[in-house]
Amino acid sequence: MKKRDDPLGSLEHIVLLAVMRLDANAYGMTVRREIENATGRDISIGAVYTTLDRLESKGFVRSYTGEPTAERGGRAKRYFDLTADGMGALRNTHDVILKLSAGLKGLQPT
């Protein structure tokens, strides 16, 4: 079992940040779009779902089912939101990145 203070994997990190940015509108496809817009990576929806599933099993996100909508053929969305443990894991990973990158030349934000 992974502990909260273990650093996140890179995709887990990116997906958690996307969930945090999207706030109340975080579901599979919006998370995928957010990552694609930010990174230019054409990430697969399957990779997003398996990562969200893993994050949920670690207690970093929780999911709930929304109302079915017509544009989705009457299918419901599965929304995700960040838990306190997920926030802690994000902070921990962010701290690790800041510590490791501090003072390194060429890593200033562009």
Next chain:
Amino acid sequence: MRQRGLDVLLWIVSRLVPEREREPLVGDLSEEYAVRANAASSSVALKWCLRQVCASAPPLLWANLRRVAWLSTIGVAMLAYVAVGVVEFGVNWGLSIASGHETAAYNPVGMLITFPMVVIIGYSTARLRPSAPAVLATMMVVAVTVMTLSANESVPLWYRIAYFVVGPAAAILGGAVKRLRFAPERG
């Protein structure tokens, strides 16, 4: 024709996920298909969907395999249980030959020899599957309980009771040793 192609793709992807993820995943793909079909064309949207399904299949299949990891845990524990049986039989057989008396096999010496061997088996199973020693210990408790309830007179009661504690404890200890040995150091 394109709607039929989309239906086939959605059906394929729906087979790759557990039931609770089926509706949201298929809904997400339908929604994005509609967005892309409106923005460009249904042909472009269908190609995008095809790429998504092809790229999604490996992680979804891998996730499915990970979900059935408990099966391999039980498999490893069963193999370990057989190994424990072989060790126990071997030790008892060796002691019988050494003492020249069949019932002499059931003595504390046999248990003293078997205990570290079961620890090693517990350790080895934990290296394959971390939860396997706990499953092995449970199997041993169940087996000894069944053996005790079946009132098999050939096995002394003290031996069965001792094995009720010693066998599972040895398996758990083996797993604990593995965890301690491979635990990451923390500052």
